[in-house]
Amino acid sequence: MNDFGPKRPMPEDALCESTDTVKAKRGRPKKKPDYDREKEIEALQQKVIDLFGEPFDDRVERSEAAPSIREIAKALDTTPLTVRKMLITAGYYSTKHSREVQELYEQGCTIQEIMEQTGLKRASVHGYLPYTKGNYNLPELPLNAERRRVYRRRIAVCERLMQEINSPNAEECLWDAIVAFAGYPFVTEKGLPLKYTVEGGEIFFNRKEKSVTRATVMRAFHQARTIQESEGCVSGPKKLGTFGASYLYPVFLRIGVCSKKSEIF
Structure with missing residues (x-):
């Protein structure tokens, strides 16, 4: 007998607790149970791309109105360095x-070998390489792969246009x-955002109801x-003297047809 009185017999049909019951794991509960690091990084990269807008390539002139990496970093x-690396990963820088x-790295060179061949410091070499799933949990998204494909295509057509700009093939390369x-x-x-689509031989700008024909473009x-x-430059849209010039x-x-400022050699 104990302090609580005699022990009463348990009915035969009483449910017995299984000895195989798994105990709940102990530990501090997550502060943000819905937090997904991978999704957060994807969202940040998308914000960077959206704000950056126009890709940067030192071989092609970029709009003066386009935001800088420093401005985007401040906004986010x-x-x-994080902004630049995300842009590199997305093929936007x-x-x-x-x-x-990147070329040396793809050839199988180590970081040390790249440092020796380029004269760059280790941090700089890492800064010019894209993120991978292993080092920043940033996966190779199909969307990013498509962006890089489009980006390479645009660079290629610009280079071909420059090569053929004074040849009989210039108009075809331009189109x-x-x-x-x-x-x-x-x-x-005037600083207004602008995009367009192409249907057949017409360009449809999102800021204009009427299309601009291929003949007008030429x-x-x-x-x-x-x-x-x-004159060494085309100072403004009025110089074009055609419909849809702005x-x-x-x-x-x-795309390199003309420059805004005269280049002095």
């Missing part, structure tokens, strides 16, 4: 150093570039080239 309360580092840059985020001289192209060769002008600047 992160570091410029390309310089001589980044291309050289290839126009098609490749459909959906690209341009900015007008007239503006030849006018731009004439002014570029005689929208064609930023496109021409981006």
Whole structure:
């Protein structure tokens, strides 16, 4: 007998607790049970891309109105190095150093070998390499792969246009570039965002109801080239003297048809 009285017999049909019951794990509960690091990084990268808008390539002129890496880092309360690395991962940032580092890395060179061949410090080499799933939990998203494919395509058509700009194939190369840059985020001289689609031989700008025909584009192209060769630059859209000039002008600047400022050699 104990302090609680005699022990009463347990009925035969009483449920007995299984000895195989697994005890709940002990530990401090998560402060943010719904937090997903991978999704958070994906979301941050998407914000960086959206804010950056126009990709950067030191071989191609970029709009003066396009935001800088430092401005985006400040807006997102992160570091410029993080922003740049995310842009590199998405295929939105390309310089001589980044291309050289990535090419050597793809050839199988170690970080030390890349440092020796480029003269860059270890931190700089890592800074020019894209994130991988292993080192930052950032997966190779199909969307990013598609962006890089489109980006490489745009660079290729611009390079071909520059090679053929004074040849009989210039108009065909120009139209290839126009098609490749459909959906690209341009900015007008007044700072207004601009995009377009191409249907057949017409360009439909999102800020204009009427389309701009291929024939109009070619007239503006030849006018731009004439002014570029005689004056060294095309100072503004009015110089083109065609329908839709204010929208064609930023496109021409981006793909290399003309420059806004005279280049002095």
